[in-house]
Amino acid sequence: METSAKSSATLPANDSGYPLREMVRVYGAVGGFARSHVVIGWIVLFLLVWFFNPIKAMPYPSEVLGAFKRMWSAPGSSGLVYNVYVTLKLNIVGVLVSSVLSLLISYLAVIPLFQPFNKFIQWLRYIPIVGFNLVFLTLFTIGWPMKVAMLTTGMSFFLVTSMTSVIAGIPRMKYELARVLGYNDWHVFYSVVVRPTLPAMIDMIAQNAAMGWVMITAIETFNRTEGGIGSQIYAYTSTNQLAEVYAYLLIIGAIAVIEDGLLSLIKRVLFPYSTIAERA
């Protein structure tokens, strides 16, 4: 999202001088002040719809706020802090392990011997993760290791696909530049494949972390022994406590935004040229 916003902001547009007109033009020349007002406008619109919505399927903000208070004061394993901690820990471990595994599998795809394995992993993303439940149960039994394994596997199927496409997009000219400069195979691999694609890999990890939240709720629903947001959502949905469900959904949204921001910050700090590349 950040990439597209930046690129659209830097695209040349002939400013008509009328801010309102620019708002609805393709790549309209909208300044930072006007842009922030557009964002505020959308938030106000969302809140208005939420406050005054005629459909009763969605709890009112006051109900969600009440749910927050109840969950906050709930004791032990049914409390908000405990369940958020359990799921956040699972998410972070899942993102870390799947990122390392996927990077390895994706980068190895430049070696012909490993290409069929990479293709097979990519193909597995079409298979629902619940299809592997029995395998995971046999290998890990119910509990933390099984949840990590399920999440890591599910995320890796998608992460390998997107990471491999980044590597496939490296122009042939880059390889040839390294070749004519006398680089050996490993130098080419590091200088052309690994090092320049790391910023794009962080983008892929950020996207996959968001997808991980969708998987986590399913995995924790299947494996409820340790609690977590997924199991709580399942429990509250069964008893029709929608306010609690929406409270957890808001928490997931907030964590996802923070995660996205952190990964973006890491990218900017570690790979400053990547922001120039985005603007270009």
Added chain:
Amino acid sequence: MSDTNESDCIPGPLAHPPERLETLLHIEQVSKEFPMNDGSTFVALKDFTLEIQNIKDKPQIVSLLGPSGAGKTTALRILAGLDRPTSGCVFITNGDGQSLRPVRVGDVGVVFQRYPLFEDLNVLHNLIDPAVRSGMNKDQAKEKALRYLDEFGLVKQGLSWPLQLSGGQRQRVAILQQLMLDRHFIILDEPFSGLDPVNILNVIKLISRIANEHTLNTFLIITHDVTSALIISDHVYLLGRERDAKGEPIPGSRVMKTYDMIAEGLAYHPDIEDLPRFAEIRKEIRLVEFPKL
């Protein structure tokens, strides 16, 4: 490129006929065919033969001139060792002034069109990194890189990222990247492409200046720009396809004609464009190879 000292760039005519020394590059009857999807074969090059000799006390600047589709890029790739010919061989000097050996990738420097650089390294490290990987001491590489950046007016850009450079600056960095490896043989792929006349002249001066830094320096310019090729080169090799009785081109490009600009008395001439023979050659090439111009 305004920092270029004009007196350094275009050397004057030779006082005596040039003394030709050993062969630096020999392309022996190179052919290149590509299989097509319909089962047929596309012949890009056919019996492509060319020889570049060392000229005493002078660098060599030769041009491979031809229209689009004449096989220039195929020739470049084979010369650089990036592609293997279907038949024939490319030999390069061993550096001992006597023997030749088959060319390998990395023997010949290439400045590709659009000047690819390592976008994740700043300008300074784009020069240091390849040199260090080729075995140069890191401190020596840094010292040499800083000297080159100074000489070519790029000191301010040393810590810039390649994406922050102008086209001309990228071109200079790409050339310097090759020079860092002490390459005497460098291919420039379409160095004048997309430039206005003023910048073409600047690039001509730049190439002449770099070439003149070492008598063994040999620049092979792959271009379709007739005028620039004639101005800068001591030899121009016209690449094209022969035609059959009906005037249809026969598959497979080869060197159709060689213009020895030294023998013509044109090479190294400061006012080469004003000479009648220059206009004649340019017209001749355009009629043969660029009939629509």
